[in-house]
Amino acid sequence: MKVLKVDHIGIAVKNLEESLNFYTEVLGLKNEGIEVVEEQQVKVAFLPCGDSELELLESTTPDGPIAKFIEKNREGIQHIALRVDNIEEALAYLKEKGVRLIDEKPRYGAGGARIAFLHPKATNGVLLELSERE
Secondary structure (H helix, E strand, C coil), rough: CEEEEEEEEEEEECCHHHHHHHHHCCCCCCCEEEEEEEHHHHEEEEEEECEEEEEEEEECCCCCCCCCCCHHHEEEEEEEEEEEHHHHHHHHHHHCCCCCCCCCCCCHHHHHHHEECHHHHHCCCCEEEEEEEE
């Protein structure tokens, strides 16, 4: 398994448009577009920041994972995504090491990425996402 870099930091927000105003107008970051990922019940915007990105996530349903996260923890950092060179190999390696996974197989993520999450109980409370992009 090879981790290439921090791919992005996922930030849960109640209102994507309001949050985008801060990141674009105040911080001067560029919004690369908004995408809805129905499977994950989220609307996302990616903002490049150096060699990584910030991913703003707004729930599209009141009972979606991001809505539940905000209800429990408030708005803020929801996950950290690590870019890997081969997600299948990474998942097999982690499973072999006994790491608890949320996703044993990659699924579709925003921006065309293939993603999988590691369980926070295996990572000292941090929700880690593995991301493979072409």
